[in-house]
Every structure is written in C-alpha cells, then in structure tokens.
Amino acid sequence: MKMDGRKMAGIIKERLKGENRSFHFDSKNDVLRIDNTVTGKGLSIEMGRVIANWETAKEKAVDEVVYYAEQALHVMGTEHSLTGREKSIFPVIRSTSFPEEESEGNQFLFDEHTAETRIYYALDLGNTYRLIDKRLLDKEGWDPERVRQVARFNVRSLPTTLKKDTVAGNIFYFLNTNDGYDASRILNESWLREMKQSVKGTMAVALPHQDVIIIADVENDTGYDILAQMAMSFFASGHVPITALSFLYEDGELEPIFILGKNRKRTE
Template sequence: MKPMEIKRELESQLQHENWITSYDRDKNTLRIVDDRVDKGITIRLDNLSSKFEENKHAALENTVATIKEGMRLLVEKADLNGKEASIYPVLRNPDFGEGKNLLHEEHTAETTIFYAVDEDSSYSLIDSDMLNQSGKTAEEIKEAAKFNVRKLPAEFKEDEVAGNKFYFLHAGDGFEASRILNDTLLDDMKEKIHGDMAVAVPHHDVLIIADLRNETGYDVLGQMTFQFFSEGHMPLTALPFLYEKGELEPIFVLARKKPKDTKKDG
C-alpha cells in the first residue's frame, strides 16, 4: 500500500478529542500529538507498507493497538517503585532525547542508552519526573537495568555465507538491541568466534553477531545491516561494530574491508 493510503487507514482508527495528527509528505511520516501534554508519536509509513500488503487487517490492528498504547503512556506516568525487575536499557539515536528530560547515557556516536519500564505490551521511557517521584537515583536505575538485561534469554539463529558465520537474535520482547549492552553475552560469543567478531544493531528488534573470516564477510555484513536498518520499525544504525577487548569499533562499510586506523567509539 502507498503511504497516503496507510495514513488514511490509521487516521480513521485514531479518533480522539485530544489527539492531533499531521502528515509530513517529504518524509512520509504521520505524527500523532496529545495536546494535553504536547507530546506525541511519529510513525514512518514506508516501514509499514510491506506489512499492509501482506495482511492489511492484521497490520492495521497491530499498528493501531501499538499507537494507542504509546499515546496512553505519554499521559500516564509509570510508577518505578516495585517495578525494579522490569527496568531495562534501550537504544535510540542520540538526537532522540533532544528537548526531553529522559534518563540517558552515552554509548557510541550512533547510539545512546535510554532507560525504560517494561509494561508488557509496551514500555515507558524514564524521565526526570518519574525518577524524582520514585525517590531513586539515576545510578540505581542504571544498575537495575544492567542487571535485568543480563537475565534476558539469548537464543540465536545461525547462518553461514562464504565461510562466515552470522548469528541473529530476535526474541520478540522489544529488547533485542539492548543485549549489545550485556558484556557477559558478548564475551561468551567471543569465545565461539574464530575470525573477527562484529556486532550490529540496525534496528531495536534485532541483534546481529558475526564471525568474519574473510573480506566477503565484511561485504555481506554491510549489506545485511543496511537492509535491516532500512526495513526496521525503529532504525538505529546501519554501521556495524567490531568487538575487541570490550570495545566497539565502527566498521565503515563503504570501505568494504576491515578498518585499519579508525578511532574507537565505545
């Protein structure tokens, strides 16, 4: 379906006295804002086209449900007390938090760590108001998130291309990319790697780990990461990283080979 058709379908299902919708024709995005809090959600319509083509009814139902839940959470503040076991780190682009008082921490030039409370069907990003109301410190939240992400299951699907091995994690819990913050997981995977270990988080619903044993592996990883990035509901970065001694080093995929003197950005 064309973005404009998807826009009309969504707008017909998103009628609310406090919601204002706007369409950016250049970016093909639909934004819904709740005028009570002057906050909203932006949907990239291009990323929904294939889902609507495959099953319009299911795609519309799932998308509308996700948007409504997200809009609800913009108005209703989550209580952190008693939910320490449901706090997780999430990755977003660095500019995601601009103008918002969200609890965050630097990660790489491409990604920033934010913190969220998992509420089953969605999650609420933790801001300064929620933090103050809870009486907790930022460090307590970060430590809880670090502890909880280590407990998430890590089952990978494996594929091999031209002698290079690729491991894919898609658990369906919304925290796939967050697992890149689990140092124990990365170090355990490092033990299995015979070539260069690379990690990619092209969007927030996938983690890719690669065992690169030749130049073809770098090419495949670059193409693969870009494809996932372009198709993701919430894209993060099309740039993969080498993982060495606990550090993430960006791989400039256009060079189509292992970087020689790139600056580390972990």
C-alpha cells in the first residue's frame, strides 16, 4: 500500500479519537494537530517522520506514535506539582527549533546549550513527562535556578552503560536505555571527561535524537564519515529528533562540525 500523509493522519486519528479531542490535518505541511477541546492544549505530529518509520517498522511505528500521543494528551489535562518530586526533575535536550513556549504563550524554562541544542527541564511522570514552564514555576513558587540545580544533580545519577562497536579502525559507543533521558547524559560533565581520557584518537559526539548518544573515538577520516551516516540515520528515525550534526569534544566544550566526505568543517 502506498502511504501518504493524509492516509497516515486518518489511521492515527482513528486510533486516537475520543471525547474532548479535535483533529485538524494541515495538508500543506503534512501535520496532524490534535487538541483537547476542554483545556485548549494539544500536539502536532509530522506525518513525514511517521511514514519514514512505518516503511520499515509498519504497525509498530503507528503503535509507538499513538502511545506517545496518548501519554502527552493525558499529561496536558492533568495538574502536577514539583514540590516533593525533586528526584523526578531532569534536563532534556532539544533542537534550537523546538518551541520556546506553549501555543497560549506560556514560556518553557530552557537554557542555551550549543549552536544546535537547548536544555529544557522536565518533570518525570513515569511513562512520560511534562516540560516545566513559567506557569508551573509561579504556581509552585520555585526559582528557575533551583530547577536547574536539581535537574543537573539528578542527571548525574543516571546509568551510563555503553554498547561498543569497531568499524574501520574507529570505536563507536552507544548509550541507548530508552528512559527518555539518554541525550540528557551529555550534561554529565564528569562522565564526558572520563570518556575523553579513555579515547585514543579524537572524541566526537552525536545527539541525533532524545533516546541515544553516540560517542566516537575517531582514528581516521573514515570515522568521521561513518559517524555522520549514523547520526543522519538515527536522526531520521527518532521520535524526538535533535540534530543530525556531530560535535567535537575539546577542552570541555561541544563544538558542532559539518562532515562532508573526508572534509570536516567547524560551524561558525
């Protein structure tokens, strides 16, 4: 069956239809918008990404999108508290194109990270989480710096178990626990320093989507090409894509680089 955006939107709509939900399909941009008619909150799903995953995973791809959408819609209709749940506050990495505020103008708490990424903050709810915003901070009487400190402390407690692969003389490490905070481990500075000490060549990092970090011990130019291909592949298949670019890790800093064939170029 040939799949297009309208057909996929119809499938997802059928799976998600329920009381107090409205749907709008933007055929120009291939985006399905789902709103809670009571709260006025909702989410948008890009059909292009869903179809790309569907072409390889078929129904599993649809099941995953429906699951995440259900969780997100549930969170939007529920009141939450930070107080007493300090151990459930974590940073999350997003692309710089990620919205800075909700549709009604409620600004998320975020910090700049690299030229390609930002740090947002989330309250973990078990199967999902909600981003911390100004309205929640005001309601709780929390200072933003308190959230930052708690989140940074908590991310250091997350496990950093790695899988290892060697390709063309280069070593690639993969962190993929699927706990929602894999990319967040990039903020664990002591772990990055340990990895830097263990690599023999140049340390490069990729953050293609929320649920993976790739660390490369690059020994030759082919290693950069392989990392670029991996990053693009993961970026295209991730539920929450971040960036297809890679980073050099030098002097405790992440510097985005373009990798074109055997040429490497730092971004300005």
